Amino acid sequence: MNYLKKYELSEVADFEIRELLITQDVLSLLSKNKNTLRTIKSTAKNFNKFLSSNNFVFSQFALEQYIEQLLERNIKKSSIDVILRRIKKITKCQEHVRKNGLIKMAVDGIFKSIFETKFKAKVDKKISANKYLTENEIERMLSIANEKEKLMIKFLVSTGLRICEMINCKLCDLELFSNNVYSYTFFGKGDKQRTVYFTRELASQIIGTFNSKVYLFETKKHTKFMNNSVYRTMRNLAIKAGITKIVGCHIFRHSFATLALKSGKSLKWVSQVLGHSTTSITADMYIHEDTSDMHTVFNF
Numbered sequence: 001m002n003y004l005k006k007y008e009l010s011e012v013a014d015f016e017i018r019e020l021l022i023t024q025d026v027l028s029l030l031s032k033n034k035n036t037l038r039t040i041k042s043t044a045k046n047f048n049k050f051l052s053s054n055n056f057v058f059s060q061f062a063l064e065q066y067i068e069q070l071l072e073r074n075i076k077k078s079s080i081d082v083i084l085r086r087i088k089k090i091t092k093c094q095e096h097v098r099k100n101g102l103i104k105m106a107v108d109g110i111f112k113s114i115f116e117t118k119f120k121a122k123v124d125k126k127i128s129a130n131k132y133l134t135e136n137e138i139e140r141m142l143s144i145a146n147e148k149e150k151l152m153i154k155f156l157v158s159t160g161l162r163i164c165e166m167i168n169c170k171l172c173d174l175e176l177f178s179n180n181v182y183s184y185t186f187f188g189k190g191d192k193q194r195t196v197y198f199t200r201e202l203a204s205q206i207i208g209t210f211n212s213k214v215y216l217f218e219t220k221k222h223t224k225f226m227n228n229s230v231y232r233t234m235r236n237l238a239i240k241a242g243i244t245k246i247v248g249c250h251i252f253r254h255s256f257a258t259l260a261l262k263s264g265k266s267l268k269w270v271s272q273v274l275g276h277s278t279t280s281i282t283a284d285m286y287i288h289e290d291t292s293d294m295h296t297v298f299n300f
Contacts, residue, residue: 017058017097019048020090029093031191035164043086058091060110067114084114127285130245132254133157140241141234149233151206152217153252159196160256160273162188163234167225169216174203194275257286 022044031037047066056062063084070080088111097103133141138157142150156166165188177183182203185195203216210217215224231247238247245251257270271282 017091017094019051020044020058020087021094022090023095025095026090026093030089033187033191036191040086040090043083044090047087060113063087063110063114084111127254127258132251132258133243133245133247135259137238137241137243137245138255140243141237144240145237147209149237151202151209152230153234153237154202155198155206155217156252157256157259158198158202159184160253160260160270161196162250162253163230164227167215167217167227167230170214171207171212171216172214174216176200188275192275192277194273196273257282261286 022041027037027040030040050056050066050069051058051062054062054065056065067080067084070083071077075083088107091097091107092104097107138153142153145153152166155161156163159166161169165186169184169186173184173186175183175185177197180200181197182200183195183197185193188194206212206216211222212218213222215222217225219225234252235247238245253274257274260270260273261267267279267282267286270286271279274282276282
């Protein structure tokens with residue numbers, strides 16, 4: 001049997017994968033994070049649509065054709081790399097793949113070939129100046145923001161959280177780390193457990209201003225904010241402040257890391273707060289500094 005050479009799954013006991021099934025069993029193996037699961041479902045749906053419209057079965061050839069289609073749509077290589085790794089995880093969690101060692105080996109072989117020979121996402125991960133806000137730009141946004149908007153900006157820049165992570169923060173998840181510092185531990189992107197720290201003063205201001213009952217940041221109806229609503233608010237503030245940079249979902253995260261390092265925080269500290277698996281990832285994007293205690297607070 002030469003399936004390991006050709007990576008055609010149909011050669012394994014006449015088996016074919018014509019779609020990736022997203023069952024509760026599969027989802028439970030993939031992630032606990034609601035936002036991650038939403039992205040997984042979308043990825044599977046798009047890939048299944050591609051297989052169906054082209055009458056393809058899952059194979060190395062099908063993946064190569066999918067890559068070509070994504071490239072033709074001007075999808076960045078870094079984004080395609082993420083999509084492929086997500087498809088790999090979904091495929092390996094399929095029940096028939098988990099229970100058949102030969103099929104599992106074939107799937108591993110397919111993606112090994114794809115990543116090593118057919119598709120190499122060589123991307124410069126260095127964060128350029130247009131991907132983070134300077135202190136001056138943040139101050140300009142703060143100067144025209146209302147009290148609630150100011151607190152959101154200060155919280156994002158002080159913690160390095162993504163907007164989706166900020167709006168999901170519940171009061172019950174906060175712990176008083178010391179007399180003046182709160183900690184917030186949660187599962188973020190990739191189901192990585194992270195802990196961020198911020199001042200008790202900032203927490204008190206947020207709770208008092210938003211009249212928080214369940215979530216740290218709440219609407220007037222005591223529900224959590226929607227991602228798009230916060231994005232629009234921040235983008236509009238930036239425009240009004242004369243900032244031409246695109247205020248996307250990561251710009252405050254990048255601003256936090258850049259300003260924290262410039263203020264003297266260590267690479268190790270910033271790496272742990274951002275949830276990077278290694279400091280080398282942080283080093284590729286930002287600037288190396290000396291070490292310091294993890295529980296210290298960066299307060300903008």
